Amino acid sequence: MRYAMAIDLDRCTGCHACTVACKVENNLPNLIWWNRIITVGGESPDTPKGNFPDLKMEFLPINCQHCENPPCTAVCPVNATYKREDGIVVQDYDKCIGCRLCITACPYSGVRQFNAKKPEYAIEVAMGDDGVAPHKEKVVEKCTFCAHRLAKGLEPACIRTCQNLARFFGDIDDPQSEVSKAIKGRRYVKLLDHKGTKPAVFYLT
Amino acid sequence: MFDIASGDYGFVNGCLGMYQRFANSIGASKLNVCYDQATGHGTDRVIGGGVWLWGSEPMTLLDAKKIIIWGSNPVYSTPQNWRIIKEAQRKGAKVIDIDVIYSATANKSDEFIPIVPGSDLMLALAMTNYIIGHNLINVPFMKARTTAPFLVRKDNGKMLRKSDFDSQTDPKEDDFYVWDSVANQPVLLKSGPKDVAIEGTYNVKGLDVETVFTLLKNHVKQYTVEKASELTKIPVEKIEYLARTYADSPTMVYTNYGIDHYQNGHLWAFAALVMASLTGNIGVKGAGFVGNYVMYMPLNYKGAFYTNGKAATSKIPQTIFHQVVKDQALAGKPYPIKAMLTFCSNSMSNMGQQNVWFTDILPNLDFHVVIDFELTDTARYADIVLPAAFWMEVDDLRVSYNNPYMMMQEKAIEPLYESKPPVEIFGMIARKMGLEKFFPQGVDDTYWVKMMLDTDALRKMNVTYDRLKAEKAVRVQGTSEKPYIRGEKYFLTKSAGRAQLYAENPLPRVNYGQDLSQITKKERLPYFKAPGEAWRDNPLFKKYPLVYIQEHSRYRVHSQWFNTPMLRELDPEPLAKISRKDAESRNIKTGDIVEVFNDRGRAVLKAEINDAMSPGVLSIPKGWQREQFIKGCYQELTSATSDPMAVNFAYFDCLVDVRKV
Ligand code: SF4
Numbered sequence: 001m002r003y004a005m006a007i008d009l010d011r012c013t014g015c016h017a018c019t020v021a022c023k024v025e026n027n028l029p030n031l032i033w034w035n036r037i038i039t040v041g042g043e044s045p046d047t048p049k050g051n052f053p054d055l056k057m058e059f060l061p062i063n064c065q066h067c068e069n070p071p072c073t074a075v076c077p078v079n080a081t082y083k084r085e086d087g088i089v090v091q092d093y094d095k096c097i098g099c100r101l102c103i104t105a106c107p108y109s110g111v112r113q114f115n116a117k118k119p120e121y122a123i124e125v126a127m128g129d130d131g132v133a134p135h136k137e138k139v140v141e142k143c144t145f146c147a148h149r150l151a152k153g154l155e156p157a158c159i160r161t162c163q164n165l166a167r168f169f170g171d172i173d174d175p176q177s178e179v180s181k182a183i184k185g186r187r188y189v190k191l192l193d194h195k196g197t198k199p200a201v202f203y204l205t
Numbered sequence: 206m207f208d209i210a211s212g213d214y215g216f217v218n219g220c221l222g223m224y225q226r227f228a229n230s231i232g233a234s235k236l237n238v239c240y241d242q243a244t245g246h247g248t249d250r251v252i253g254g255g256v257w258l259w260g261s262e263p264m265t266l267l268d269a270k271k272i273i274i275w276g277s278n279p280v281y282s283t284p285q286n287w288r289i290i291k292e293a294q295r296k297g298a299k300v301i302d303i304d305v306i307y308s309a310t311a312n313k314s315d316e317f318i319p320i321v322p323g324s325d326l327m328l329a330l331a332m333t334n335y336i337i338g339h340n341l342i343n344v345p346f347m348k349a350r351t352t353a354p355f356l357v358r359k360d361n362g363k364m365l366r367k368s369d370f371d372s373q374t375d376p377k378e379d380d381f382y383v384w385d386s387v388a389n390q391p392v393l394l395k396s397g398p399k400d401v402a403i404e405g406t407y408n409v410k411g412l413d414v415e416t417v418f419t420l421l422k423n424h425v426k427q428y429t430v431e432k433a434s435e436l437t438k439i440p441v442e443k444i445e446y447l448a449r450t451y452a453d454s455p456t457m458v459y460t461n462y463g464i465d466h467y468q469n470g471h472l473w474a475f476a477a478l479v480m481a482s483l484t485g486n487i488g489v490k491g492a493g494f495v496g497n498y499v500m501y502m503p504l505n506y507k508g509a510f511y512t513n514g515k516a517a518t519s520k521i522p523q524t525i526f527h528q529v530v531k532d533q534a535l536a537g538k539p540y541p542i543k544a545m546l547t548f549c550s551n552s553m554s555n556m557g558q559q560n561v562w563f564t565d566i567l568p569n570l571d572f573h574v575v576i577d578f579e580l581t582d583t584a585r586y587a588d589i590v591l592p593a594a595f596w597m598e599v600d601d602l603r604v605s606y607n608n609p610y611m612m613m614q615e616k617a618i619e620p621l622y623e624s625k626p627p628v629e630i631f632g633m634i635a636r637k638m639g640l641e642k643f644f645p646q647g648v649d650d651t652y653w654v655k656m657m658l659d660t661d662a663l664r665k666m667n668v669t670y671d672r673l674k675a676e677k678a679v680r681v682q683g684t685s686e687k688p689y690i691r692g693e694k695y696f697l698t699k700s701a702g703r704a705q706l707y708a709e710n711p712l713p714r715v716n717y718g719q720d721l722s723q724i725t726k727k728e729r730l731p732y733f734k735a736p737g738e739a740w741r742d743n744p745l746f747k748k749y750p751l752v753y754i755q756e757h758s759r760y761r762v763h764s765q766w767f768n769t770p771m772l773r774e775l776d777p778e779p780l781a782k783i784s785r786k787d788a789e790s791r792n793i794k795t796g797d798i799v800e801v802f803n804d805r806g807r808a809v810l811k812a813e814i815n816d817a818m819s820p821g822v823l824s825i826p827k828g829w830q831r832e833q834f835i836k837g838c839y840q841e842l843t844s845a846t847s848d849p850m851a852v853n854f855a856y857f858d859c860l861v862d863v864r865k866v
Contacts, residue, residue: 013280
């Protein structure tokens with residue numbers, strides 16, 4: 001049993017529905033995003049590269065890759081981040097001392113984020129699920145594959161929210177899971193595969 | 206004056222709801238909305254149905270062999286439809302995108318064809334000419350479903366009818382003449398001729414006539430592919446390829462309101478639907494127009510809204526509103542307007558030529574009330590702002606664009622703070638005005654929902670309160686196996702339900718006394734009219750060489766959500782998107798503060814070099830509010846000048862220049 005995610009880049013339009021769903025579900029503080037959309041193209045978001053009209057652009061959603069060989073867990077001096085048996089790389093805010101070695105070790109810039117100050121929120125009521133661990137000052141946080149939802153038999157919040165049906169999730173060891181079915185027969189890439197991290201996120205091309 | 210737009214489509218608490226009961230009870234006037242009207246004004250000429258009933262259900266895209274996305278960016282503006290286009294593409298449909306910028310939709314399409322802003326009309330006319338000239342027309346379709354075989358009198362341009370020879374004809378029994386090509390004589394359509402001529406010039410009892418198709422064919426000959434190539438900057442071969450591709454049905458056109466935003470927008474829609482009718486690309490499986498699918502629902506409008514038997518009038522279009530308020534007169538006659546109520550509308554931000562609010566509208570109104578749930582520009586300048594409860598704080602009933610469901614909207618929470626459901630706000634005001642009988646005390650949203658549903662027509666459709674309560678959403682048109690195709694059985698025209706290739710009596714969308722004498726005859730057929738301002742032949746082009754568009758943003762619906770904190774983290778501030786060429790020639794870099802300006806106004810904001818912009822085009826995505834600019838606003842630059850037939854804001858028909866500040 002290993003959780004995995006697949007993202008169909010042909011279908012993804014960079015709409016950010018998944019990033020907002022993540023932010024709401026996990027009550028993320030201002031400026032914290034566990035899931036982001038990178039534009040592969042021009043210098044600014046949502047811009048293409050090339051000479052008009054011969055242009056190219058692609059959207060790349062990035063969250064924690066929940067690697068099989070996570071470089072982050074190896075460097076954490078206090079075991080605040082570790083891998084569960086089901087493949088999820090977790091982050092324990094109570095143990096985290098905010099040294100940020102994991103951020104340095106992680107090759108996927110930006111998926112681990114640091115709460116430098118007391119978390120602030122745009123509105124006064126908390127959003128999302130009350131099973132989410134409260135955010136804390138001076139600790140690192142990141143995508144949990146919505147472990148609190150998985151515990152209730154639900155998929156991560158970003159999956160169903162994707163209006164373009166570009167995101168899939170499930171047990172990669174089960175050929176009948178949605179993620180296994182989505183990958184079947186498709187070409188895919190894994191980000192920075194050459195680093196030997198063995199990410200659990202498949203990008204279908 | 207009631208100033209209402211489309212901020213919420215609720216049948217109780219929104220712009221389709223009980224404000225009308227209130228407005229009619231007090232005998233108010235209502236502004237005529239001039240947003241997004243040109244496309245439908247053009248389609249109405251051909252297939253009827255008024256301004257809104259032109260699109261098929263989006264699921265019909267799945268049956269198309271080809272989809273031409275024309276002047277639209279569904280990835281941003283109608284993502285719920287884009288995913289269906291994507292699915293059609295996966296099933297093998299070819300997706301071609303025609304646009305002035307390389308949008309996220311262009312990026313996902315199989316082919317992107319850039320075009321000069323405002324020249325789409327010429328492209329459609331030249332494609333039509335090519336299709337006719339190369340015999341790519343669908344003759345059986347034209348004979349059966351269009352007015353191609355109808356006869357037009359050369360003396361007065363009217364269709365030849367039974368009543369032309371028999372003055373006793375009951376108007377309801379009147380019929381059209383066609384030429385029976387087997388018997389070689391004129392016959393009435395209802396007589397059921399075996400075959401009809403679509404071409405030819407004839408004499409019927411002394412009257413010279415020709416078929417509608419002959420008239421159209423001769424008229425469009427002037428629109429050559431070469432001429433179109435010169436104006437659109439699309440190579441000749443590409444236009445020919447587009448025409449052939451389109452004619453090879455079924456082909457779907459996906460469009461919305463991009464081309465609508467030029468002063469020739471309705472003529473493009475007119476031309477595009479004529480082209481569709483010639484090729485059998487309308488009213489059939491896999492072909493037609495998709496982009497805005499609207500359903501008419503037989504709700505209890507009469508019982509709920511017409512408390513005194515009358516409806517609030519809609520004589521004054523938004524485009525001339527500033528003039529009417531300033532003069533306190535319409536067409537030379539006194540028309541005092543002293544108080545205004547704005548609801549479901551951020552008119553100050555969405556109407557063209559924003560500065561007229563400061564010079565003409567606000568100084569001449571004694572009292573302005575805004576009911577809204579966002580503190581919009583319009584609200585900021587009002588005398589009183591009444592906080593409306595949000596959609597999720599009220600019960601309501603709604604149908605939305607682009608899906609075939611009637612929906613029960615149930616509140617998730619009670620209204621927060623001082624906000625109230627709009628129907629309650631209107632009720633409170635009405636009761637103070639002695640109108641308790643129309644707005645009784647102590648009723649809730651459900652009372653009004655039930656009132657709206659109280660019609661035999663709905664009961665016949667099995668759309669009832671109890672069913673909506675149980676199922677939440679009820680499909681009211683088409684089925685999932687057979688999604689709704691607009692005009693599959695007949696079109697909503699007075700020409701025997703046929704698609705009209707010729708508009709015998711073109712009328713303006715709204716008549717406020719404008720001069721139409723020069724154009725009425727011309728408008729019978731689609732013809733080329735250059736954009737009013739944004740065109741290279743305009744002398745102003747030398748002074749202001751950039752065409753200014755305000756593309757639909759990913760993160761807003763017009764101005765709605767301008768202040769949503771989470772979205773502002775993703776898209777923090779207005780940007781002037783400039784092509785690399787135009788930026789370099791003005792020494793502008795990404796991040797520079799620039800002023801976009803013309804004679805009407807300005808916007809000072811950050812610049813972004815954006816290679817999606819075609820050189821000569823500058824875009825500021827719409828919907829930002831004044832406080833979000835360093836100075837000015839994106840809407841100061843646009844114009845209130847409209848085409849006299851479509852009477853529609855032509856936002857993109859606008860020239861500007863930009864400089865570093
Ligand atoms: S919701 Fe889906 S389409 Fe939108 S950005 Fe996320 S993955 Fe892409």
